[in-house]
Amino acid sequence: MIKQRSKPQSQSAPARRRAASRAARAGETKVVSGPLPLPKPNRAERAAERRQAIIDAAMEEFISRGFAATRLDDIAKRAGVAKGTIYLHFKDKESMFEELIRTAIVPLVGRMQGPPPAGGTVRDLVEGFALNFIREVVTTRRGDLVRLIVAEGPRFPSIADFYYREVVSKGLSGMRAMIELGIARGEIKNRNLAKFPQILVAPAMIAVIWQSLFAKHAPLDAIEMFRTHLDLIFGERRTA
Amino acid sequence: MIKQRSKPQSQSAPARRRAASRAARAGETKVVSGPLPLPKPNRAERAAERRQAIIDAAMEEFISRGFAATRLDDIAKRAGVAKGTIYLHFKDKESMFEELIRTAIVPLVGRMQGPPPAGGTVRDLVEGFALNFIREVVTTRRGDLVRLIVAEGPRFPSIADFYYREVVSKGLSGMRAMIELGIARGEIKNRNLAKFPQILVAPAMIAVIWQSLFAKHAPLDAIEMFRTHLDLIFGERRTA
Amino acid sequence: MIKQRSKPQSQSAPARRRAASRAARAGETKVVSGPLPLPKPNRAERAAERRQAIIDAAMEEFISRGFAATRLDDIAKRAGVAKGTIYLHFKDKESMFEELIRTAIVPLVGRMQGPPPAGGTVRDLVEGFALNFIREVVTTRRGDLVRLIVAEGPRFPSIADFYYREVVSKGLSGMRAMIELGIARGEIKNRNLAKFPQILVAPAMIAVIWQSLFAKHAPLDAIEMFRTHLDLIFGERRTA
Amino acid sequence: MIKQRSKPQSQSAPARRRAASRAARAGETKVVSGPLPLPKPNRAERAAERRQAIIDAAMEEFISRGFAATRLDDIAKRAGVAKGTIYLHFKDKESMFEELIRTAIVPLVGRMQGPPPAGGTVRDLVEGFALNFIREVVTTRRGDLVRLIVAEGPRFPSIADFYYREVVSKGLSGMRAMIELGIARGEIKNRNLAKFPQILVAPAMIAVIWQSLFAKHAPLDAIEMFRTHLDLIFGERRTA
DNA sequence: GATGAATGAGAATTCATTCAT
DNA sequence: AATGAATGAATTCTCATTCAT
Numbered sequence A, B, C, D: 001m002i003k004q005r006s007k008p009q010s011q012s013a014p015a016r017r018r019a020a021s022r023a024a025r026a027g028e029t030k031v032v033s034g035p036l037p038l039p040k041p042n043r044a045e046r047a048a049e050r051r052q053a054i055i056d057a058a059m060e061e062f063i064s065r066g067f068a069a070t071r072l073d074d075i076a077k078r079a080g081v082a083k084g085t086i087y088l089h090f091k092d093k094e095s096m097f098e099e100l101i102r103t104a105i106v107p108l109v110g111r112m113q114g115p116p117p118a119g120g121t122v123r124d125l126v127e128g129f130a131l132n133f134i135r136e137v138v139t140t141r142r143g144d145l146v147r148l149i150v151a152e153g154p155r156f157p158s159i160a161d162f163y164y165r166e167v168v169s170k171g172l173s174g175m176r177a178m179i180e181l182g183i184a185r186g187e188i189k190n191r192n193l194a195k196f197p198q199i200l201v202a203p204a205m206i207a208v209i210w211q212s213l214f215a216k217h218a219p220l221d222a223i224e225m226f227r228t229h230l231d232l233i234f235g236e237r238r239t240a
Numbered sequence E: 001g002a003t004g005a006a007t008g009a010g011a012a013t014t015c016a017t018t019c020a021t
Numbered sequence F: 001a002a003t004g005a006a007t008g009a010a011t012t013c014t015c016a017t018t019c020a021t
Helices: A013-031 A043-065 A072-079 A083-089 A093-113 A122-138 A141-155 A157-184 A191-195 A197-213 A222-234 B013-031 B043-065 B072-079 B083-089 B093-113 B122-138 B141-155 B157-184 B191-195 B197-214 B222-234 C013-031 C043-065 C072-079 C083-089 C093-113 C122-138 C141-155 C157-184 C191-195 C197-214 C222-234 D013-031 D043-065 D072-079 D083-089 D093-113 D122-138 D141-155 D157-184 D191-195 D197-213 D222-234
Strands: none
Touching (some): A043 A072, A043 A093, A043 A141, A072 A083, A093 A141, A093 A157, A122 A157, A122 A222, A141 B043, A141 B197, A157 A191, A157 A197, A157 B197, A191 A197, A197 B141, A197 B222, A222 B191, A222 B197, A222 B222, B043 B072, B043 B083, B043 B141, B093 B141, B093 B157, B122 B141, B122 B157, B122 B197, B122 B222, B141 B157, B157 B191, B191 B197, C043 C072, C043 C141, C043 D141, C072 C083, C093 C141, C093 C157, C122 C157, C141 C157, C141 D141, C157 C191, C157 C197, C191 D222, C197 C222, C197 D141, C197 D222, C222 D191, C222 D222, D043 D083, D043 D141, D093 D157, D122 D157, D122 D222, D157 D191, D157 D197, D191 D197, D197 D222
16 A cells, blocks of 8 residues: 555644644734834745745655645645635646746756856865765755655656756756866866766765655765766776 | 446457457468468467567556656556456565566566677777677667666665566676776776666667757767776777 | 646535535525515534434434444435545444433433323323323333334443433333322322332333334234223223 | 555465365275275266355455455455355355345254154243253354344345244244143243244343343343243243 | 545556466 | 356546536
8 A cells, every 4th residue: 555644633733734724823922022013924934934835845745745645625634724725826737746846946056056066176176076066966855856856857747847947958058068067177088078077976866866766775885986986987086 | 236337349359359350360270271371369369469569568668757757557557458357467566666667677688698709809898898888788779778767766675676686786796807807918907887777778778868968969870889988997909 | 747637537425415505505595585585504504414413313223233344435425425424423323323312312411301200190191101100201212212222232231221221211210109199199009010110111121122122013902902901000901 | 543454375275175175085085995985076066065165254354344344355265265256156145145145044944943743841842942052042143144134124125024024924834833732731821922933032132132232241141031921921830 | 824524536456257278 | 057257337546627615
């Protein structure tokens, strides 16, 4: 059996959330008695919070069950809203999924652009990116997002397209630029590498997949693996 | 009368198949009047064929839709059998999926073991494997199978486990052995590579994923990519 | 689009009910313009009504077809709700059945406890009970319930257990107490009867079964039969 | 969960039966080398055996699961024949059930007619019958048959009719005759009893039901109960 | 805007019945 | 005659979506 159900609770999730929220707002108003009472969240703000809660919950559920096996009921429960509320924010399950993934991908790109190329070597630059990626993606929920895209991509071409356009092609262009810089500076010997920037990121992708599927069988030191990979590209490190 | 069944109205797909099959066999008997009548398939053989048809159809559907979104109805239709027939061969959808994947994985391993290490260099050896893998897996349905495992693995731990045990760990051991041979023979400089045989296969995995998701946006020459990767590991090729 | 739902074509039974209900309530609001508008049923009330409709329909169906042959579809149709609605109230067919029977048994016990032992003879007391039972159970749907329990008991041990605990053992204890009272007062001669209170109720049970199975072949005057039975126990009546 | 499945066995039931039967017959032919070889069962005989096996198996299954919940597959398995074989003997499940019950009812009547009224008292006569009934019916599978009829009767009016005609009305006539004899001989005081012969058998029926449903909660000494009942009718026994 | 009860199309699974061997 | 694989209608249960409150 794959699917599991939780038992009904006497108080519904939205009811619990409402109670908490009511208390919270009431509390705030009472406690903050200074000259600048925190503006109590207006309707639009609360709608935005709610929307965010739905997005977070949905992401969690989609990641752990995949698109088809995720139930809107569970998303609603997790987000602390009623099922109907989801439909105030999204047309249907499918567009919610697409929009979600799309929304989530953007920060992924952001993470990857990181700090501007400081004055170090190209290797340092690439290593910086990679460490960032491993810290921010491979070992977090965002890594599962990547796996989710791999999993559902063929059934959601628009997502695969978007991912290609926004992440893959941009990312590869960036990699290519760095490779070319490395070649120009003489740090990278192999000129063909610029034709296959995928090679540069391959171990990072492998690490993402490994985390989801095999981490429990054998842990993988993604950082050390990546450094070894860089050694192949840039030549052996001076023994650190 | 307690329950009533209605008679079938038109001719169902299986019915059509049966008719065709009957005709075919009748035809054979008539046509083949020589001394060696083709042995007409007996019941067991046809059951086996049928089972195979179900397996093929199911694999096709699971690959293109994923586990949850695949309908047994569609599998049955594609296999040309009635829905109930599936249950003569598999306990339920879930065990069908697991058994299927498991069965399909085995030849995957077979493919990878290929010819014994002939008298060439280690690089030739690895390259031979890789070309084989790219030809047999990356560019075929088997590649989609790998992607399917990545997609469904987290929800089917038994499959992920099996895949780890039968493919990943064996494959990596093989890779490690080859790397160590390369190190011993002086073909590979970087001794750390033996700790991360994943690096060796990473581009091949990337190629598998690329095929499913991005081939239509930008074709990827997996073979040339892999050769470039090998250049990083073994040192630049003499310009072929 | 991954899965598509088609729009409903005609007007379903529940739809018809809703329309009627809407009209009815609209009507009320219009018609009742006096100072005391009938409180229009709120959501909770209507849910309760609906639940009751399901219970009634299910009881009817289970009684006339038995557990296994009853279709939830028919229950839904009879209750005027959609199939899914049943699952808002009951976990599955089996627990619906068990819960139903259990719920229905309780009033059965209630009926049987009837008026407190007024100042008459023990025979009057027993006769009072019996008349009550015959009027309230033997000649009503509740009798069929008893037969249903007899029919399905072996396959629903929990029901048989519950019935034994709540009805049979309590009922027999009550009977035994009355028999002992009768013995003490000298109304009943046979002291062994207290060991077999079943004998006291046996004709009533027979009457229940007779109604379901043979009433159409030969009507049975349950009351007169029971009086005759009491004559055996208490001695002949003065010719009434 | 109500239904249970058994695991498939490597050798099918019919296959096992066939092997056994083959061995048996082969054995017989070899061992018995005397002048009068046992006539090996001919086709008709074996068909009859087979039919009987089906009947026995079906009865067992119907009794323990009821009509609707019984699977022909299970009957076939239990009988050691193929499913299709059942259809060589019975039109369909429903007529099999009806025919079965009908067939099984006849010996029930037979049992009840027992030995001719020997020279004892009417009470002895009745007691003889009752003991016979309790021994032959209440405490055996035949008792479950009676419960099965009670359970399925309403859905199989033809069975209820048949049962009424062949068992109930005959049985009650017999009882009435005995009661009248008892009245004529002065053994029975209550003249009304002849109008309700059901009273005479009521405790026996109760015992049947008790066995199926409540025996595990509280055993019931059917014989002693019946004797107590007879005491009510015929007057107290001399302390045996 | 929110809610969540209600809906009903859809999907998995079962099983009486058929029929080629 | 006997078999048992194959069938597909029927049935239970699920869940995305709607809509009255």
